[in-house]
Amino acid sequence: MQKKSIDPPANADVEGEPAKPTGLFGAFRALPKDSAPKALLVALIVSVIGGYLVSSSAVLLKPRYLANQEREQQAYLLEIVKRQPGMEGLFEAIEADQVSAQVVDLETGEHLPELDPGEFDQRQAAKDPAQSVAIPANRDLANIKRREKYAKIFQVRTDDELKMIILPVYGRGFTSTLHGYLGLAADGNSVVALSFYEQSETPGLGGRVSDQDWLDLWRGKKVRDPAGNVRIGVARGTVLASSPAAPYEVDAISGATWTSRSVTGLLRFWLGDDGYGPYLENLRSERAGS
Template sequence: MSIKAKIDEFLALPNDSTKKTVGVALALCLVCAVAVSTTAVALKPIQDVNKTLNRKQNIIDIGQLAPPGTPIDEAFKNVEAKVVDLQTGEYVNDIDPEKFDARAAAIDPKQNVVLTREQDIASIKRRAKYATVYLVKENDQLKKVILPVSGYGLWSTLYGFLALEGDLNTVVGLGFYEQAETAGLGGEVDNPMWKAKWPGKTLYDEQGNLVIQVTKTVAPADDPRSKHQVDALSGATLTSNGVNNLLHFWLGKDGFGPYLQKLRNGGGA
């Protein structure tokens, strides 16, 4: 029997026929699936562009690279993106920083490092072997470095950026572009008032020890310890601990520690 004959036979079935009902439903599902897939493929380039622009805008805002309203391309003109080997601190020149996806690499056994319990203070389980860093230069002088950071809070993994002055010690800003913490509690990591507490804080003491801390008991302003301390989020102890832990992980030897040390020694900028 020809295809046309089969279609005619199917259409001739009564409308309350189970066979016809199932057939129409399957046909509708197929048409919808094709439509959704086609739309997803067609929109992917636009989604990729928007994702890139959103990342750049977050870097601009957290790094305080330009006044609000400045066009992204103009604000980003002095920013140089580079991929870093986290183990050695060396740049990886054969990977395009615009195309490298650290989150995808973190779940790829060929591109990740599985962390031990002792290493994994940020509760991320594994990290990519490489990471993209952003250097801001003026007249070939390093002015700022923006580092991607992530770590688990109470309910979610927080993804953001930490921006440092060229001294690699003074915080320019810390912000998270993706998180799912409790609104009004841990979600206050997005509150401008809390983010405003970070600029000017310093990461290391005079002996070079990493001492930055999110704490419920901040020392008085005239106490030297206060410059290394940020008020914890009210009612959000676990999220605050998560922020503290992720900073200590990414600034430590299993994160950007080797890279930052190279920069301090005059290499890599």
């Protein structure tokens, strides 16, 4: 009986050699190891996979990042509260009962009770054209270009008496955007504390904007002069006690001229008519009428 011959597969070499790879993957494997197309393709595959992993991690970790950021901001907020004279012993009560948040209309300074402070994202509002306004260049002292229409402010009260107002402030520095809180006494004109919780200025220079020794210099400074002009700011050098600017200015940060000017700009912007000025004026009027 004649045996039938079995033809080898079309992609097999003769005399028992392994089959040659076929398809795109086979063509890729067949390329020499030092082939430029092969190297480029490997790089492309690695970058695509790496990008996918990075983007996935960012999405998964974002809630945790936002939660940590919120806790950090709250810690700075409470630190300002503790600096108010007489508040240290009431810290626990203040944390639980006496710090209240409210959203205000920056144009009118009026409280907007229909907006829930817990749901209002001030940073996101500043980026949203529908929730923000463009700032004319000649008035943009904070160098932020757009300003949110509404802001979330905090009040500290004991026995229903207003003790302190805490205002979020921010502005462009030398290498980063400075984000902080400014604590004012109930008169709206005396600084209780200034704190920056987020900044990436040059370490050892502008980065000293977060040094507590320098921040302590702000305590007791006045926002406006008797004529109503916003005078608060950083001096060009050292403030002399006998200087007319002494009630309003603190010493400059040595070697950080740009950052020092930025702090002056952001404070004067947010305490002026384009920032919290209308809100503070409303408070003054309420106090005068009470």
